Amino acid sequence: MACVRRLAIPLLLLVALGSAACSSSSTSSPSPTAGLPSESPPEASLSTVVPAATVPDLYGLTLKHATSFLATATLALGDVSYKTGPAMVGTVYKQDPAPGQKVQQGATVDIWIAQGTSPTP
Numbered sequence: 001m002a003c004v005r006r007l008a009i010p011l012l013l014l015v016a017l018g019s020a021a022c023s024s025s026s027t028s029s030p031s032p033t034a035g036l037p038s039e040s041p042p043e044a045s046l047s048t049v050v051p052a053a054t055v056p057d058l059y060g061l062t063l064k065h066a067t068s069f070l071a072t073a074t075l076a077l078g079d080v081s082y083k084t085g086p087a088m089v090g091t092v093y094k095q096d097p098a099p100g101q102k103v104q105q106g107a108t109v110d111i112w113i114a115q116g117t118s119p120t121p
Contacts, residue, residue: 076106079108
């Protein structure tokens, strides 16, 4: 302890430098990087986390309503195909991905809209 008071060196610095700081026979001071790893630690990579969204059920909706539902779910409209299908004319009868699936926000949902003659009820 007398060595610390006499040299006015904080205890942490004394520990970092080792006992050579108190030795009067020491002619060279240790390197400031002595005892530290020679390689720098690897840089931490920050990954972007994209929140998930649940694909809504678009069956039976018009194109306008399907687009609105997708926007509310933070999804986008993908490809739109018009084909004869088992639904009322002008409504969605098929979608991909399926309702309830988890996808990244901003993902697209493809839809198929019925055209032609409506199926008989």
